[in-house]
Amino acid sequence: MPLNIEKIRKMFPVLHQEVNGKPLIYFDNAATTQKPQSVLDSLTGYYEHDNSNIHRGAHTLADRATRHYEETREGVKNFINANESAEIIFTKGTTESINLVASSFGRKFITKGDEVIISTLEHHSNIVPWQMLCEEKEAILKVIPINDKGEILLDEFENLLTEKTKIVSIVHVSNALGTINPVKEIIKKAHQIGAKVLLDGAQSTNHLDIDVQDLDCDFLAFSAHKLYGPTGLGILYGKRSLLEIMPPYQGGGEMIKEVTFAKTTYNEIPFKFEAGTPNIADVIAFQKALDFISSLGKSNIKRHEDELLDHANNSFGQINGFVPVGTAAEKVSVISFNINGMHPFDVGVMLDANGIAVRTGHHCTQPLMQRLGLEGTVRASFSVYNTKSEIDQMAVSLAKIAKIKNK
Amino acid sequence: MSSIQDIQDQIIEEFAILGDDKESTIYYIMELGGQLPKFPEEERLEENIIKGCQSKVWLTTREEDDRIQYLADSNTDITKGLISLLIRVLSGRTPQEILKADLDFIDKIGMGNIIGSQRSNGLSAMIKQMKLYALAYQAKQNV
Ligand SMILES: Cc1ncc(COP(=O)(O)O)c(C=O)c1O
Secondary structure, three states: OOOOHHHHHHOOHHHOOEEOOEEOEEOEOOOOOOOOHHHHHHHHHHHHHHOOOOOOOOOHHHHHHHHHHHHHHHHHHHHHOOOOHHHEEEEOOHHHHHHHHHHHHHHHHOOOOOEEEEEOOOOHHHOHHHHHHHHHHOOEEEEEOEOOOOOEOHHHHHHHOOOOEEEEEEEOEOOOOOEEOOHHHHHHHHHHOOOEEEEEOOOOOOOOOOOHHHHOOOEEEEEHHHOOOOOOOEEEEEOHHHHHHOOOOOOOOOOEEEEOOOOEEEOOOOHHHOOOOOOHHHHHHHHHHHHHHHHHOHHHHHHHHHHHHHHHHHHHHOOOOEEEEOOOOOEOOEEEEEEOOOOHHHHHHHHHHOOEEOEEEOOOOHHHHHHHOOOOEEEEEOOOOOOHHHHHHHHHHHHHHHHOOOO | OOOHHHHHHHHHHHHHHHOOOHHHHHHHHHHHHHOOOOOOHHHOOHHHEOOOOOOOEEEEEEEEOOEEEEEEEEOOHHHHHHHHHHHHHHOOEOHHHHHHOOOOHHHHOOHHHHHHHHHHHHHHHHHHHHHHHHHHHHHHHHO
C-alpha cells in the first residue's frame, strides 16, 4: 500500500517552517529524525498527568507511570522480536549501550591477548569503548577492511577470526555511507568459533525489519531519537543467558536487591542494568514512536525511502562535479557525496542558505574517511516524511552550487 | 592608509547592500576567499595551523617596517573569505593598532547568523591568533 506522505507530514509540526526564507527541507535524518505529534503529546501528557517515580511508590500515579514504562519495554521487545522483555535495557543512547557491553561483558570475559573485531565502517562510539577496553586489558583490536564501494570484505573477516576472538562489534548499517552489512553471515561465522556479536543498530532499526532471534545477535544497541522518538534514550538488547552472567554497569538505586554495608545483592535483569531513576518520560513517549512506525508498516516505509534514494541517485548523478561516496549494492536511504573542488562544509552552508538541512564532515567516522582518502562528505539522509519534490529542489540548489567550481 | 575603523565601516556597508539574503552573502564571502593571495607553500606547516577551527586554517606573518603582514589560507572557501576580511582590516598595521582594534564589524554584519556558531568560534580563534602575533611582535620591538 503506498503511503499518504502528505498526511504523514502533517503529523510532524517541525517540518512546517521556513529556514533562511525558504521552506525547510530536512535531510539530516541519519543524525536524528523528527518527532510526530503523538510523541510530543505523550511527553507533555506524562508530566501533566502521571509524573512520579517508578517501581517504588505505592500510590496510583507511581503505578500508572510504572505500567506505561514497562509497556514500552514490551513494545521494544516486540519491535525487535526479542524472546522476552527482560532482555531490553534502557540506556541513554547507542553510545551508552555499547559502553555498557564493553565495560560489563568486557570486564568479565576479556583478558590479556584476547581479540575484539570491529570494521572500518564504525562510528566512533563503536571504536573508542573497545579501544579503551583493549588498552586496559592488553587485548587486541582488529579491524575488518572494506572495498572502495564501502562494503565489508567477508573473506578478510574470516581471516581475522581466531579462537582468541571474544566479541565482534559491528555496525549493521553505516551512518556515513548507508551500506547494509551482511550481519547474518558475520554472526554465523563468529558463533562458529564461539565469539559473541554486538550489532550497532543505530542506523538499521529505522529502515530494516529487525528480528534479533532470527539474526541470532548477542547484543543490539540503538537510539530512540533516530526512530522518531525522544533524545537521551537508547536500548540495549542482550540475550538473557549473557545479561545474567554479566556484572552490573553502574551502582545505585533500582539495580539492587538488598544493600548492607557488608554486601549488596543485585536485582534481576533488566533492572540490574538500570541504576538510578531512569528517563521515564522519554521511555513512555517512545512507545508512541513505535506505534507510529507500526501503523505505517516498516516495509511500506522502506519502499518509500528506497524510491527516494533511487530518485536522488538519478537526479544528483546528472550534476556536473557530483561524486558519490559509498556505492554499496545494499544500501539504505543515505546518499553521501562530494562536489569536485569544494569542501563539504561550504556545500552544507550553501544548502542551508537554501533551507536544506544536510550533514557535512566526517560523520564521527574518521578512520573510514581516512580509508577513503577524504576529509569528509556531504550526507543527505531521507526519512518517511520526505518527498521526491524536496529532492528535486535540492538537485536544483546543488547544481547551482556545483557550478561555482564545475563550469 | 585608511584607519581600521574606516575599513570596518566599508565592510559593513558592503554587507548591508547584500541585505538579508543569506545565499548571496555566502557567495560574496566565497568570492572574497578566491581573491586571497597565494599562501607560501613552505609555510604550510602543522605549527601554522590554528587550533579551534573546524576547517583547516594556516596563518603566518611577515614584518615590514614595523608593520605586520598576515598570510593565511584555508581548505574551505567560506573560511578563506572570512580570513580575507580579517586580513583586509588588520594586515599592514602596527602591533599596537592591531592589539587595540575592536573588530565590531563582525557583530554588525551579523556574521554569527551567516556562518553559524561553530564557524564563529573558529573566527574568534583566528582573531585571537592574529592578536597573539601582534603581541609577540610588540614584545620584540620593545626590547
Ligand atoms: C552507526 C551509529 N552508531 C552510533 C551512534 C551513536 O548514537 P547516539 O549518539 O544516539 O548514542 C550513531 C549516531 O550518530 C550512529 O549513526
